[in-house]
Amino acid sequence: MLHTVDGETPDRPPAGRYRPRLVAGVAAGAAAAVFGLLCLVGLLAGGDDIPSGTRVLGLDIGGLSRAEAQAKLERNSDRLVPETLRIRMGDQPGELGTAAAGITVDADETAAAAAQSGSGPLTVIGRLFSGGGGDVEPVIRVDGEKGRAALTALAESYDRKVREGSVSFHGGEAAAVQPRGGRQLDVDGALAELENSAPGRGSDPLPLPVRRVEPRVGAEEVDRAMAGFAAPAMSGPVTLTVPDGGEIAIEPAAVAGHLTMEPDASEKLTPRLDGRGLLGESEVAAAVREATDEAENARLDWDGAKVTVASEGSAGREITPRALSRAVLELLPEEGADARTGRVATRVVQPELTGENAGRLGIREQMSTFTVEFPPAPYRTQNVGQAAKLIDGSVVMPGGTWSFNDTVGERTEANGFVEGIMILDGKYTRATGGGVSAVATTVFNAAFFAGVGFEEYGAHSFYIERYPEGREATVAWGSLDLKFRNDSGNAIYVRAGATEDSVTISFLGTRKYDEIESVKGPRTNVQEPGSRKGDAAACEPQTPLEGFDVAVERIFKSGGREVDRETFTTTYTPRDSVTCD
Structure with a gap:
């Protein structure tokens, strides 16, 4: 019986309108059934075996059970992991012993990966019509402790401290020390690379991360320091004149052992002279004694009953290490005997012992x-x-x-x-x-x-x-x-x-x-x-x-x-x- 709406009678649907949908549904169901049947047949045909044609770095493990594949992988571990691993640290090639680094193949996990690689529906069905499981990458394990130790040993031969540009002085001569960059193997990063990379995957060396340190003082600054100071500094002796005293000639060889050039805040090589060390040079010390008057202590005597004053002390003059360093540094960049002659400051020094203070000092x-x-x-x-x-x-x-x-x-x-x-x-x-x-x-x-x-x-x-x-x-x-x-x-x-x-x-x-x-x-x-x-x-x-x-x-x-x-x-x-x- 047809129902009417607002007194109208609806049109009757034409005959055969739902038949295409029914056919499509039946076809889909049939396809699913066939697909499932094929999967079942493939699984029953293959069981737990590794798909035929499966290879690990060229080693055929196809058709074996997982346990058999694992055993074969263990027997051929030397073939799967090379004796040495080719590496590259920056632009330097090298080799790393895999045994020392604790690099091995996990045969169990590799066999499991090979079995799983053939467990997908399409792959299972494909087994019924083809013979290949394909190539499977080995599962690589790295012993962290051994790997770190091997990389640390490798770093000892690779690492290089940065060498700053500088100038050295020795034997009365100046020599330029050219800068050289430093480098350091990133051991932590290199260990991560080993753990994430399979040896033998390709012919290219495995790049390991390195850190580079560039020198702060470059070749240009070294050349400037040599020409502007170091070479003139060693060109001849300097002569210091003492007010109301003599002259002190200081040879380049004496200066060289106590002269350095070190970078300042702006990375410019700046000369520094150890005045105390220079005063300790026997020739310099003798010349200073000749040119200055040392303070004279009072001379004491013992008359058998008491201490007597044989002679009073007298003040002297001395050249301090700081005054010597300052005077010599001012003359070193100059050239020519006249330009390399200058005054050095002295200071008055009182005697330690006088006739007046001898008793107070307890000399009785x-x-x-x-x-x-x-x-x-x-x-x-x-x-x-x-x-x-x-x-x-x-x-x-x-x-x-x-x-x-x-x-x-x-x-x-x-x-x-x-x-x-x-x-x-x-x-x-x-x-x-x-x-x-x-x-x-x-x-x-x-x-x-x-x-x-x-x-x-x-x-x-x-x-x-x-x-x-x-x-x-x-x-x-x-x-x-x-x-x-x-x-x-x-x-x-x-x-x-x-x-x-x-x-x-x-x-x-x-x-x-x-x-x-x-x-x-x-x-x-x-x-x-x-x-x-x-x-x-x-x-x-x-x-x-x-x-x-x-x-x-x-x-x-x-x-x-x-x-x-x-x-x-x-x-x-x-x-x-x-x-x-």
Whole structure:
């Protein structure tokens, strides 16, 4: 029955209007059924096997079960992972050992990936009509700890510190140091690259990330510094004039060891001169002493009952390291003798010790005195006398340290010393300054009986009969010093004098102890000497003497009783008999 709307009768649909839709639906359903059937047949036909034709970097694992594929991959791991991996760090090629870097193939995951690559519907159906699973990339694993260690080792040979452009000075000559960029392997980034890349994927090296550091001072600035300062600086000596004094000539070789050029805030190479180091050069120090007047301490004496003033002190003038550096730097860029001559500033220096302040400093009595006698010889008399002259008048303030090497200086001809005989490496030999150990031994004993502390000292290697056993000292420039510390509480004035066969050292101050006593123990661990022939080129004969150990007690007394004790232990090696043919 038809319903009407507003009294009208609707048109009847024509016959056959819904038939195309029905046909399309039936066709789609049939296709889906066929597709599902084909998938089922493909899966049943293939099972869990790797699709035929599946290859991993050329290794055929098609048609195998997953377990079989895994086993085959493990057996052929060397084929899948090369022995070395080609890499590139910036523009530098290289190689990385895969075993050391912990690079391996995960056979289980690779086999699983190969099986999954054939599990898609279209691929499953394709198996029924084709024979190929295709190429599968291996799953690569990298041991993080081994990989980082291998890359760190690789970085040690690849990394290069940046070299700034600069100028060096040596031996009176200037040399340009050209800049060079720095580079550094990014170990963290390189490890990530290894973990994300499969070795053997292609013939191209694996690029590893690097960091580059460019120098701040370039070649252009080096050239400017060489032409504008460095080359003229080493062109000849500079001469400093001292007001109301002499002249100081300083050679390029002396300047070179203390001159540098360093970049300033604007990256310009700027000269810097170590004035203190330059003043320490023996030739410069001697020239400065000649051209200036040193402050003279008052000279004190001991008349047997009290300290007397033999002569008053006087002010002097000195050149400070800063003044020397400034004066020399101003002249270095100039060329020609006249242009390289200029004034240097000096300052007035008052003496440390005067007749007026000697008493206030606590210099009231003779604390100790000691004399060493020696066989007279021209070299020994000269060297002992020169050392005594340099020591005489030394003032050591409370808490201060006195140094033999600092006071006497290097034993050179320029410093007033001549060649003589000394002990070196357990035998007598000839060297400039031979014989000064007699002065060192005398100072040691004066300090010993003054009761002050020692900071550094050393005995001779073998015993010398004219010195007290276990209570003697030697010195060597640059390696062994004799130092005592003034812990007496007052200033100490050192008097030194020498004759042709003796040297005497006295300490003036205020005694901290009433008496210092020395007690020597017996010789122990006695060793007999040997005999040998001396070197043909430079032989000094030796008489034999046994080696031994000895201990000396220093006993401090106040008020008639012992208040402290200190032990000095010395080991002497045997003195071999040496004959000279």
